[in-house]
Amino acid sequence: MSPEGREFWRWSEGAWVDPDKSWKEAEVITLGVDVGSVSSEAVLCLDGELYAYNTVRTGAGSAESAERAAQGVFEKTGLRLDDIHYVVGTGYGRVNVPFAHRAITEIACHGRGANYLGGPGVRTILDMGGQDCKAIHVDAEGKVTNFLMNDKCAAGTGRGMEVIADLLEVPIEELGPRSFDIDEEPPAVSAVCVVFAKSEAMARLKEGWSKNKVIAAYCRAMAERVASLIERIGVEPEFFVTGGISKNIGVVRRIEQILGVRAVPSRFDTQIAGALGAALFAHTLYLRHRGASNGS
Amino acid sequence: MGRPDRPVDPRQLEAQGWIRRTLTSGPRLEEIVEGYRALGLETLLVPARDLPDPGCRLCMADEGGEPRAWVVYTRPAGAGPAGSPGRGHEGQRHER
Numbered sequence: 001m002s003p004e005g006r007e008f009w010r011w012s013e014g015a016w017v018d019p020d021k022s023w024k025e026a027e028v029i030t031l032g033v034d035v036g037s038v039s040s041e042a043v044l045c046l047d048g049e050l051y052a053y054n055t056v057r058t059g060a061g062s063a064e065s066a067e068r069a070a071q072g073v074f075e076k077t078g079l080r081l082d083d084i085h086y087v088v089g090t091g092y093g094r095v096n097v098p099f100a101h102r103a104i105t106e107i108a109c110h111g112r113g114a115n116y117l118g119g120p121g122v123r124t125i126l127d128m129g130g131q132d133c134k135a136i137h138v139d140a141e142g143k144v145t146n147f148l149m150n151d152k153c154a155a156g157t158g159r160g161m162e163v164i165a166d167l168l169e170v171p172i173e174e175l176g177p178r179s180f181d182i183d184e185e186p187p188a189v190s191a192v193c194v195v196f197a198k199s200e201a202m203a204r205l206k207e208g209w210s211k212n213k214v215i216a217a218y219c220r221a222m223a224e225r226v227a228s229l230i231e232r233i234g235v236e237p238e239f240f241v242t243g244g245i246s247k248n249i250g251v252v253r254r255i256e257q258i259l260g261v262r263a264v265p266s267r268f269d270t271q272i273a274g275a276l277g278a279a280l281f282a283h284t285l286y287l288r289h290r291g292a293s294n295g296s
Numbered sequence: 297m298g299r300p301d302r303p304v305d306p307r308q309l310e311a312q313g314w315i316r317r318t319l320t321s322g323p324r325l326e327e328i329v330e331g332y333r334a335l336g337l338e339t340l341l342v343p344a345r346d347l348p349d350p351g352c353r354l355c356m357a358d359e360g361g362e363p364r365a366w367v368v369y370t371r372p373a374g375a376g377p378a379g380s381p382g383r384g385h386e387g388q389r390h391e392r
Contacts, residue, residue, distance in 0.1 A: 092324070105331055105334075107327075108331075146335065148318065149320065151319035152320045
């Protein structure tokens with residue numbers, strides 16, 4: 001945090017609602033809540049279609065974070081928890097969504113959500129979250145067939161990027177674009193650990209490197225680290241990126257360059273992939289439950 | 297999930313068909329193991345020690361003699377010592 005108290009690492013929270021849909025016309029309304037280590041998302045689906053979502057920063061407790069995320073999307077839509085037919089919780093604290101009917105693994109939910117956002121052609125998903133990265137293989141229905149996660153470490157994750165934003169006093173949303181405003185691509189930050197990478201960044205600034213050059217070096221380090229994870233599992237097209245760092249084009253473009261593939265674009269914020277997958281699973285589970293109840 | 301009682305040589309594990317997946321701890325560890333078992337894989341956990349990077353050693357140091365983090369290995373269920381990890385990619389699809 002700067003002396004003035006500005007938090008450069010803080011990214012935008014907010015909600016979105018599809019203006020062309022109305023929940024009053026829906027037969028089945030489901031909610032997915034993804035409580036991550038850094039951010040929490042809530043997604044509403046109407047009859048298996050994306051309707052609304054909300055993103056908040058995860059607080060001290062996962063239950064409280066889940067409630068806050070859900071409350072935000074309820075306020076935006078006029079819905080209440082009583083109106084929801086089925087709720088699935090997921091994420092790092094998936095077992096702590098108190099109002100969920102069921103919990104499903106984050107990896108499975110990401111696969112399902114990416115299948116919706118990127119289309120049935122998606123086979124390789126890269127999820128770059130707050131405290132870990134996941135490389136996931138899925139089939140045409142979004143079912144997980146293989147996955148890898150990074151070694152437990154802040155480097156190569158959103159938390160590492162937040163540290164750099166705060167160190168350089170650059171708003172986190174500007175890191176990606178500024179990483180390209182350089183004369184020449186610098187070598188990647190050499191340190192694996194974000195604690196030592198921070199020291200290295202400070203040393204480069206003292207040597208006369210511009211902030212943009214330091215940002216570029218850190219983006220490259222993160223891209224190389226993440227690309228090596230994907231290369232271990234193999235890149236099968238189509239390639240899709242989710243998670244908060246998917247918004248950092250400085251990292252994403254460098255990953256694409258290293259792997260020689262282009263990520264499938266998405267109309268929606270791919271940070272919601274986990275919660276969206278959870279809401280879609282909720283839809284399936286509700287229909288199955290209703291079918292069993294009807295004796296069919 | 298298996299947890300060996302004494303130090304293991306990663307090369308020995310690889311010879312037995314084990315593939316190193318990740319290093320992790322806490323709730324994430326349980327979730328990862330559950331995920332691999334759902335894919336039909338066996339899992340093996342090895343204490344995360346002898347890490348080359350000083351930053352890693354700082355974060356992953358044992359707590360009171362207990363490992364703070366574990367390295368997760370997998371191999372196809374029933375593969376045994378002669379199991380093969382696949383062609384160039386870690387892990388493999390499990391055809392059901």
